[in-house]
Amino acid sequence: MKLLLDTHVLIWSQEAPEKLGASAQALLLDPQNDNLVSPISCLEIAQLLFRDRIQLKLEPHEWFKKAIDKLHAKVCEFSPEIALAAYQLPGEFHADPADRILVSTSRYVDAQLITADRKLLGYPAVMTVNALK
DSSP: OEEEEOHHHHHHHHHOGGGSOHHHHHHHHOTTSEEEEOHHHHHHHHHHHHTTSOOOSSOHHHHHHHHHHHTTEEEOOOOHHHHHHTTSOSSOOOSOHHHHHHHHHHHHHTOEEEEOOHHHHTOTTSOEEETTO
16 A cells, blocks of 8 residues: 655654554554655645744754654655646645645555545545544
8 A cells, every 4th residue: 555644644653653543553664555755744844843833853854864764665756747736636625735735646646645634534536544543
């Protein structure tokens, strides 16, 4: 199974794994699954750090590298196709550009988006996994 981690899931996996549900933790640790991270998550983490909304145990570049290594994850590309598709999503979708890119990426790479965000979990045009379960 391909899993694209929402930014908060990436952060929780390293800083507060107890926030993830048992099934979500098992999926992230299963070597049979392909864990994917979008570059937009780096941007969101940088923004959260800049606004003093989170603190990380390591310097951001080192933290990100270790997180990718620990999760045996791959960083997805952020292509023009993904960027354009982010504003061509079917149905109603909210304005958050990062969420749009994550959903677009998930659809483009045919991955399930692992998230606790109710807006994303309720969006029918993307496959999701509830990170709280």
